[in-house]
């Protein structure tokens with residue numbers, strides 16, 4: 001059995017040799033001027049009404065940057081930094097790390113101590129050897145080594161094998177060690193050098209394979225490196241340098257938590273904004289300063305409309321679950337945020353899109369936001385990891401509950417139904433979720449539920465209760481399908497199968513994460529016929545046993561599961577859509593083949609919701 005990346009740290013014994021010479025060419029950005037402000041007169045910079053002179057102490061090598069112009073130019077100066085604080089950075093004196101790093105930690109106000117997100121309070125081994133020592137402890141990444149990797153685009157930077165050969169900065173490296181990340185995962189090996197090279201990126205890698213760090217590390221490192229000595233705020237408007245968008249509130253919170261760990265004591269400030277939670281609290285948090293803003297689109301639009309956030313200084317834009325962000329549910333909001341605000345244009349900002357699935361027409365849409373980008377696919381686009389043992393059972397609608405009960409009883413008898421083994425049950429509707437939860441509870445299986453009709457407080461409570469094992473069964477709609485990284489989810493049950501095979505991939509991806517194995521069971525019946533073929537193909541590709549009855553259905557069924565979203569000639573045929581020379585908006589990728597609009601009609605569009613299904617997306 002494979003070893004988990006993180007869990008095997010303690011037990012690992014040996015690891016392949018690590019070079020600590022920094023062989024990867026280091027980007028040369030000595031003094032950073034935000035690209036969209038280059039060659040502009042100073043007056044183009046945000047022009048504060050009623051500038052406030054901030055007592056901002058800083059050291060380091062900021063001379064010549066736009067920031068220093070504002071701070072030291074003697075002219076009008078926007079209010080910079082957090083009120084009442086000397087926001088200074090110690091650019092010098094970073095032992096061990098290469099020059100040019102902007103150690104911002106010196107600027108943390110002593111009154112506002114940064115909470116230690118690791119809860120270790122102790123020292124971290126900050127010697128250069130620490131990675132090497134850990135790397136010799138035998139983390140088993142072998143299972144991932146044979147994953148096919150495809151990159152396309154011009155001048156693709158080479159991948160790295162270790163964290164030490166990437167110049168992320170010592171403070172970030174310390175946090176990586178604290179996270180017990182010993183070695184970069186395959187997507188990190190490829191994506192981090194690409195992003196550090198300043199390139200736009202469309203990256204597709206399997207669920208649970210470490211995509212969050214793959215976009216967070218370069219952003220944090222870039223902000224540290226770029227010598228932003230002061231944080232801009234004009235009146236009550238804040239100017240983040242990086243924006244990370246995700247489709248759900250819970251996922252945004254999770255990314256925020258992760259990013260806070262990665263940026264601990266670097267001076268890079270991360271804040272989160274999402275719907276359903278009191279906006280005033282989020283505004284107060286923003287006012288304390290923000291370099292990286294993690295947000296759901298709806299709440300961000302609200303903040304932009306209130307002029308509490310400006311995207312004028314955005315240097316990095318990352319879309320997590322990018323295909324979901326660009327499908328019918330979100331695309332208008334994303335276009336509004338990216339194209340109709342003061343955000344710097346593509347080619348000026350750096351844009352990174354990540355997901356485990358990337359249907360080709362979404363790739364095409366996404367290319368509107370990217371400039372000369374690199375396409376990276378680790379594993380086949382849209383494939384599931386073979387760490388997940390997949391099982392499909394034919395269950396009539398009326399038998400589903402009793403079948404579920406049988407499964408749960410069997411789990412209990414096998415000792416799986418314990419605190420450390422959580423079960424996630426996906427259903428199609430919010431009503432269905434509530435009713436199943438109630439039924440489970442009265443039948444002696446403590447369950448809770450998460451869906452779009454619950455208040456945010458209820459949703460957060462449910463998630464906490466599930467994570468802690470207090471309520472080991474979570475009944476969820478698709479709101480929990482993407483991105484959530486919940487340790488100890490041992491079993492994902494598709495009580496109702498989704499209509500789209502990509503949704504299935506994300507749902508089952510809540511287990512079998514970070515090198516761990518997991519189990520996924522699906523209840524299939526006549527109402528899922530359109531999924532038969534893509535499901536059988538997906539399972540086959542992941543070396544799973546496909547039941548003969550499913551193969552029979554698959555051979556009879558028309559290709560469903562939104563095959564129209566993929567390339568012709570097979571589910572996994574399409575990778576980088578740019579390689580398909582004849583790709584055109586007018587081709588029959590939308591199923592109907594005659595879509596009047598460039599983007600097809602809603603009903604044919606992958607992310608649309610099936611009739612009668614209420615969306616739980618934020």
Ligand SMILES: Nc1ncnc2c1ncn2[C@@H]1O[C@H](COP(=O)(O)OP(=O)(O)OP(=O)(O)O)[C@@H](O)[C@H]1O
Nearest residue numbers: 005181183184185207208209210211212483485514
């Ligand atoms: N280099 C690493 N070493 C060990 N563990 C890692 C490493 N990188 C990430 N992880 C862990 O792997 C888990 C999955 O990572 P993450 O949530 O980023 O996956 P993902 O690819 O974004 O998944 P999804 O597609 O479901 O959103 C997390 O618990 C994370 O802490």
